[in-house]
Amino acid sequence: MSTATRRRPLPALAFLLALSILTGIVWWRVLHRAEPTDNAQNPAPSQSAQCSPGSKAIQLPKPAAVTVTVLNGAGRDQLATRTSNQLKSRGFKVGTPGTTSALSGVAEIRYGSTGRPGATLLSYYLPGAKLVAAGRRDAKLELVLGSGFTALASDASVKQAVAKASKPC
Numbered sequence: 001m002s003t004a005t006r007r008r009p010l011p012a013l014a015f016l017l018a019l020s021i022l023t024g025i026v027w028w029r030v031l032h033r034a035e036p037t038d039n040a041q042n043p044a045p046s047q048s049a050q051c052s053p054g055s056k057a058i059q060l061p062k063p064a065a066v067t068v069t070v071l072n073g074a075g076r077d078q079l080a081t082r083t084s085n086q087l088k089s090r091g092f093k094v095g096t097p098g099t100t101s102a103l104s105g106v107a108e109i110r111y112g113s114t115g116r117p118g119a120t121l122l123s124y125y126l127p128g129a130k131l132v133a134a135g136r137r138d139a140k141l142e143l144v145l146g147s148g149f150t151a152l153a154s155d156a157s158v159k160q161a162v163a164k165a166s167k168p169c
Contacts, residue, residue: 059117060117060120060121060162060165060166061117061118061121062091063087063090063091063092063121064091064092064093065118066092066093066118066121066122066139066141067092067093067094067095067118067139067140067141068084068087068092068093068094068095068118068122068140068141068142068143069094069095069096069097069098069140069141069142069143070083070084070087070094070095070097070098070143070145071097071098071099071100071142071143071144071145072097072098072099072100072145073099073100073101073102073103073108073144073145073146073147074102074103074145074146074147074149075102075147079145079149080097080098080099080145081097083097083143083145083149083152084097086152087125087143087152090125090152090155092122095140100144102147103144103145103146103147104146104147104148105128105130105146105147105148106126106127106128106129106130106146106148106149107126107128107129107130107143107144107145107146107148107149108129108130108131108132108142108143108144108146109122109123109126109129109130109131109132109141109142109143109144110132110133110134110141110142110143110144111131111132111133111134111136111139111140111141111142112134112136112137112138112139112140113133113136113137114137114138114139115136115138115139115140115141116131116133118139118141119131119141120165121162122141122143124153124157124158124161124162124165125152125153125158126143126149126152126153127153127157128148129143
């Protein structure tokens with residue numbers, strides 16, 4: 001062979017070695033990555049029932065035992081009034097609707113120290129709502145509707161969520 005046609009194997013071997021190392025790193029990361037949680041695929045209220053050793057079924061009140069004041073934080077006309085009427089038709093006691101400062105997100109359910117069970121029940125009607133403990137001692141709830149609010153959950157999905165929460169683990 002002449003010197004002009006002779007090829008050097010070192011660059012090709014270096015390329016193959018680098019490619020092999022890169023492939024090994026990719027496979028290592030694929031095999032050792034953290035498992036994704038199911039929350040991204042199936043969003044649920046943050047207070048949903050979690051089964052753990054020693055946990056009990058959640059005791060939820062009936063809607064008629066829960067008093068809710070709806071506040072419009074989305075800036076849309078008559079949103080609090082319409083939502084109050086819908087909650088009233090579903091059995092809740094409702095206060096006088098009002099407005100408040102702008103809120104991003106779906107909603108906030110603000111509750112006093114004795115209002116946690118009622119807030120949990122109301123959260124099933126508003127998937128994605130955030131529960132916020134207020135510095136009160138009563139059981140009254142304030143529902144602040146945010147810009148992400150579109151509608152209350154269907155009766156079927158609420159019944160399913162309540163049934164799931166009511167089952168002992």
